[in-house]
Amino acid sequence: MLGSSVPDHALIRARGLVKRFGEFTAVDGIDFELGRGEAFGFLGPNGAGKSSTMRMIGCVSPPTAGELTILGMDPVADGSAIRARLGVVPQEDTLDVELTVRENLLVYGRYFGLARSVIAERAARLLEFVQLSERATDQVEPLSGGLKRRLTIARSLINDPEILLLDEPTTGLDPQARHAVWDRLFRLKQQGVTLVLTTHYMDEAEQLCDRLVVMDAGKIAAEGSPRTLIERYSTPEVLELRFDPDEHEQAAEKLADVPAQRQEVLADRVLLYVTDGDAALATVRGLGLQPRTSLVRRSTLEDVFLRLTGRRLED
Amino acid sequence: MSSTREAVSVRELPLRVVPVAALTRPWRNLGGRNSLYLVQRHARAYRHMWLVLLSGLGEPVFYLFSLGVGLGQLVGTVTGPAGTQVSYAQFVAPALLATSSMTGAMYDSTFNVFFRLKYAKLYDAVLSTPLRSGDVALGEITWALIRGALYAVAFLAVVVAMELARSPWAALALPAAVLTGFAFAAVGMAATTYMRSWQDFEFVTLVSMPLFLFSTTFYPLTVYPRALQVVVECTPLYQSVVLMRGFVLGVVGPGLLWHAAYLAVMGAAGLLVAGRRVSRLLLK
Numbered sequence A: 001m002l003g004s005s006v007p008d009h010a011l012i013r014a015r016g017l018v019k020r021f022g023e024f025t026a027v028d029g030i031d032f033e034l035g036r037g038e039a040f041g042f043l044g045p046n047g048a049g050k051s052s053t054m055r056m057i058g059c060v061s062p063p064t065a066g067e068l069t070i071l072g073m074d075p076v077a078d079g080s081a082i083r084a085r086l087g088v089v090p091q092e093d094t095l096d097v098e099l100t101v102r103e104n105l106l107v108y109g110r111y112f113g114l115a116r117s118v119i120a121e122r123a124a125r126l127l128e129f130v131q132l133s134e135r136a137t138d139q140v141e142p143l144s145g146g147l148k149r150r151l152t153i154a155r156s157l158i159n160d161p162e163i164l165l166l167d168e169p170t171t172g173l174d175p176q177a178r179h180a181v182w183d184r185l186f187r188l189k190q191q192g193v194t195l196v197l198t199t200h201y202m203d204e205a206e207q208l209c210d211r212l213v214v215m216d217a218g219k220i221a222a223e224g225s226p227r228t229l230i231e232r233y234s235t236p237e238v239l240e241l242r243f244d245p246d247e248h249e250q251a252a253e254k255l256a257d258v259p260a261q262r263q264e265v266l267a268d269r270v271l272l273y274v275t276d277g278d279a280a281l282a283t284v285r286g287l288g289l290q291p292r293t294s295l296v297r298r299s300t301l302e303d304v305f306l307r308l309t310g311r312r313l314e315d
Numbered sequence B: 001m002s003s004t005r006e007a008v009s010v011r012e013l014p015l016r017v018v019p020v021a022a023l024t025r026p027w028r029n030l031g032g033r034n035s036l037y038l039v040q041r042h043a044r045a046y047r048h049m050w051l052v053l054l055s056g057l058g059e060p061v062f063y064l065f066s067l068g069v070g071l072g073q074l075v076g077t078v079t080g081p082a083g084t085q086v087s088y089a090q091f092v093a094p095a096l097l098a099t100s101s102m103t104g105a106m107y108d109s110t111f112n113v114f115f116r117l118k119y120a121k122l123y124d125a126v127l128s129t130p131l132r133s134g135d136v137a138l139g140e141i142t143w144a145l146i147r148g149a150l151y152a153v154a155f156l157a158v159v160v161a162m163e164l165a166r167s168p169w170a171a172l173a174l175p176a177a178v179l180t181g182f183a184f185a186a187v188g189m190a191a192t193t194y195m196r197s198w199q200d201f202e203f204v205t206l207v208s209m210p211l212f213l214f215s216t217t218f219y220p221l222t223v224y225p226r227a228l229q230v231v232v233e234c235t236p237l238y239q240s241v242v243l244m245r246g247f248v249l250g251v252v253g254p255g256l257l258w259h260a261a262y263l264a265v266m267g268a269a270g271l272l273v274a275g276r277r278v279s280r281l282l283l284k
Helices: A050-056 A078-084 A101-112 A116-129 A145-156 A175-190 A202-208 A228-232 A248-257 A276-288 A299-310 B006-014 B020-024 B035-075 B088-117 B122-125 B133-161 B168-192 B198-214 B226-234 B236-249 B256-282
Strands: A012-020 A023-037 A041-044 A065-070 A086-089 A164-166 A194-199 A211-216 A220-226 A237-242 A263-264 A271-274 A291-298 B076-081 B085-087
Touching: A012 A050, A023 A050, A023 A211, A023 A220, A041 B236, A050 A065, A050 A194, A050 B198, A065 A291, A065 B035, A078 A086, A086 A145, A101 A271, A101 A299, A101 B035, A116 A145, A145 A164, A145 A175, A164 A175, A175 A194, A175 A202, A194 A202, A202 A299, A211 A228, A211 A299, A220 A228, A220 A299, A220 B133, A228 A299, A237 A276, A248 A263, A248 A271, A271 A276, A271 A299, A276 A291, A276 A299, A276 B236, B020 B198, B035 B088, B035 B133, B076 B088, B085 B088, B088 B122, B088 B168, B088 B198, B088 B236, B088 B256, B122 B133, B133 B256, B168 B198, B168 B236, B198 B236, B226 B236
Parallel strands: A041 A194, A041 A211, A086 A164, A164 A194
Antiparallel strands: A012 A023, A012 A065, A211 A220, A237 A271, A237 A291, A263 A271, B076 B085
């Protein structure tokens, strides 16, 4: 499973990691490692076990079985010492609604035992970084989802963490707010901050992750960089065809004659995995099929996921 | 604080599933100085709502004037500790001091803890920092007892100004108020971790109201038949009332230590349970 790209000095190392809640197995024996400066992602649909894994890494959920080492320490015995060196952006905002924007940073910094002068300096810099300086004295509650997320990111950086954990950082945000968050995360990556993120958005994974694991039903289905995963599990191009609903099934049958590496029949369209999309489209037309719309595009992680699990990511 | 030896044994046992230390040494999760950061957080949050803090001050003062002074005109003198004859206001004032420490501590440790636990998700945020569940419990209880003690100080000032205190021992009513606040805050927070909804808080009233009324607040224990006396003697607020009355009226003896010990044990037990429950609820 683990390729040669695995770093020598792992910041986080998991072996056979398991998390059970009663009868339910959320994480079913996963292995992974990541090194300093990496941007590492867990990609998978809701319920794949991503958040459970993140909570174990964040030392707020004891593993049921297996081995987990973070910064060379045991999350159960040394949770407090590990958390001192982590930054956490949880899936649900946990901002302090009884405090102002700036106070959220000041108070959170104190939880880490940082000196007030250090916190004040960092708070100013971080509010600048997430472009919230003008809202410093505002209450938190009326802020939009995107601004709250940015404040949560600023808060997670107050202790100058060695690893930043982001659980679904842009879920629930509108496209503009998502891009603003991505932009900040990309800058952090450029600064060399180690990022660990979960997402069910393949574009997010492609944009931010150097390396990722595809998770499904508590297991790791594949591991690699976005590019190698696409190369390994998909074709360079994908031809997407939509037919009239009553012709959909017949067309799909006929398409079996088109030379494609793989064909996926979804509810609303047919995907043909090919090397040359335009050539394949010409073949389709040559068979006398008249798709209502056609699209030739490059393969994405969505295609990788479909190939690996037979399901779509965001269903 | 984990010693070097523990750190080594952890590495030797990478597959250990249950935190053994937590099972064999429960006091390890009692919370430490990191809990003060949560106290500081509350102090800052209350800057925005300091009026709320004042609300708890009025109640005991109103009781003192209406019952102690008003009703006291009709009652005359009452038999206090060790057979001393005291004015009714003098009899009621120490009990109201005990009560205000209790209710002051309960405001934060019940309703506010429930809100922070279930809705504000404050502890979820706090537990992703170096703070542990024990620190959360200790921090909340410390804040709650501080609030209780503040009310006690203010009320004691009223009592002294009205010349109802009869001895310099009255100064010890303050540590007694802190101890009372600790006991009720700890048990209040522990109980709150079992609450499922706001309706469950009826139980808080159901318990605190009779404690307030029947812990010899308004009349001596001797009015009850012996069987009922024993029941009252076993309840927590009674311990605090006896302590306060002893100090404020200057009737002090080693017997008071038992009442103090009762409250200390109650607080320690509550603290232990609260820390473990926060752990169980949030660190799944």
